[in-house]
Amino acid sequence: MRSRSVALAVAAAFALSASATLFSQQAGRGGGAPAAPSPPAPARDLSGVWMMRNPPGINGPWTNYTYTDPMKAPPSLTAWGEAEFKKARDSNGGNYTLDETNDPVLTKCYPPGVPRVYFHPYPFEVVQTPKQTLLIYEYDHWMRRVNTDGRALPKDPDQLWMGTSVGKWIDDHNFQVETVGFNTKTWLDRLGHAHSEDLKVTENFRRVDRDHLQVDIKMEDPKALAKPWVTTFYYENRPNWELGEISCSGDYLDWTQVEKGGKEYKR
Amino acid sequence: MTRKLMFLLGLIAVLTFGARPALAHHGGAAFDQTKTQTLTGTVTRMDFVNPHVVVYMNVQNPDGTTTEWSGWLTAPNKLQRAGWTKNTLKPGDKVTLVGNQQKNGSPVLQIRKVTGPEGDLPTFEQ
Numbered sequence: 102m103r104s105r106s107v108a109l110a111v112a113a114a115f116a117l118s119a120s121a122t123l124f125s126q127q128a129g130r131g132g133g134a135p136a137a138p139s140p141p142a143p144a145r146d147l148s149g150v151w152m153m154r155n156p157p158g159i160n161g162p163w164t165n166y167t168y169t170d171p172m173k174a175p176p177s178l179t180a181w182g183e184a185e186f187k188k189a190r191d192s193n194g195g196n197y198t199l200d201e202t203n204d205p206v207l208t209k210c211y212p213p214g215v216p217r218v219y220f221h222p223y224p225f226e227v228v229q230t231p232k233q234t235l236l237i238y239e240y241d242h243w244m245r246r247v248n249t250d251g252r253a254l255p256k257d258p259d260q261l262w263m264g265t266s267v268g269k270w271i272d273d274h275n276f277q278v279e280t281v282g283f284n285t286k287t288w289l290d291r292l293g294h295a296h297s298e299d300l301k302v303t304e305n306f307r308r309v310d311r312d313h314l315q316v317d318i319k320m321e322d323p324k325a326l327a328k329p330w331v332t333t334f335y336y337e338n339r340p341n342w343e344l345g346e347i348s349c350s351g352d353y354l355d356w357t358q359v360e361k362g363g364k365e366y367k368r
Numbered sequence: 369m370t371r372k373l374m375f376l377l378g379l380i381a382v383l384t385f386g387a388r389p390a391l392a393h394h395g396g397a398a399f400d401q402t403k404t405q406t407l408t409g410t411v412t413r414m415d416f417v418n419p420h421v422v423v424y425m426n427v428q429n430p431d432g433t434t435t436e437w438s439g440w441l442t443a444p445n446k447l448q449r450a451g452w453t454k455n456t457l458k459p460g461d462k463v464t465l466v467g468n469q470q471k472n473g474s475p476v477l478q479i480r481k482v483t484g485p486e487g488d489l490p491t492f493e494q
Contacts (some may be wrong), residue, residue, distance in 0.1 A: 197395035
C-alpha cells in the first residue's frame, strides 16, 4: 500500500506536469475561481449544457479523479472496501497506458456508473420534461432518466449500470436526485474505490445563478464505505455548445495500437 | 511518511504547474513527456475522428529522406467547439507540430501545439 501511495503521488505530480493543451482531455477549472456572478437563475430550470469548472484547491491536485484529497480527507472504507481498493490499478492523472490500468471504463468501455460518470472531461446536458428529467452525458451518450412523477425509489431495485433515479425540487433552485440499484462492475472514481450493490447516491443540483451549477454528491454504501463520502462539483453553463458524438467501444480501445507505436489504427 | 511524501509531491505539483487537473481518458505514458520536439512538414491528411484527431505529415530528414509522422490531438468534439473543422488542415498545408514522441521511437507524436499556414491554431476549452 505504501509503494502504491507513493506511486500515486508521483504519477499525479508527473501527470500534472505533462498536461497538454491540445492533446489531453481534461475536465478542469479553466482559470481559477468560478466566474463572476450572472443574472439570477430561472426557477425550477436546469436545462442546458453544463461543463465542469471546479475552482482551484477544492480537492488539491486530485480534483478530477477522486472526490476528496486522499492526503487530507481519504474516504473512510470498510475492510471490504479497502480490500477491493487494493485490487485497483488506477487511471489517475493521465500517466498510464491501457495495459497499466484496470479501470473498467477505460479497458472495457463499461458504462461509468454514478458518480464516476462525472470524471470525464466532457459536458452534460439537462433536458426537462413533465415527468422525467434527462441527464445526457456527452461521454459515450450515457443518459440517466430521473423520474419526477412522484414515484418512490424501488425497494428491491434491479442492478443497473447507471442505477434507477427519482428526483424532486426542494425549492426553486435545488433539485435533488436519489439513485439506487447499481451493479458492482463500476468504480466510484478513477482511483478505483469500489462500491457494492447497496450504493445509494444523492445528488443535489443547485443552480446558483443563471450560469452556475453546483452539484453536491453524497455516496452511501455500508458495505464499502464506513461513513458517507461527500463532495461538490461545480459547473458552468455553455449556451452555445451542443453535445457531440463519442463512442468508447472500438474507437477508444483502438488507442492501445497507438500506445504500442502504431502510426494509425488498424481496423 | 508516505502521507508526508504524497503531500509534498502534490504541493510541488500544485506550486509548479498551477494545479492543472489532468483527466485524460487516455494516458500519456506511451509518450516521452521529458522531451519536446518541433517538427515542420507537409500535411498528407487529417482524420477528424474519435477518439483523437490525427494529423499525418511528411517530414524531411537531415539525410534527405522523408518520414511520415502521425500527430495525435484531443477529441474532435473539443476542437470543434474551438472552431476547428475537418478542413482546418488540408493535404499540402505546411505545418509545425510541437509535442512528445512515442517512447519507442516511432514517428508518432502527442501534439501540444499546431501552427498552420495562417498561424497558431486555436486551443480548446478544457
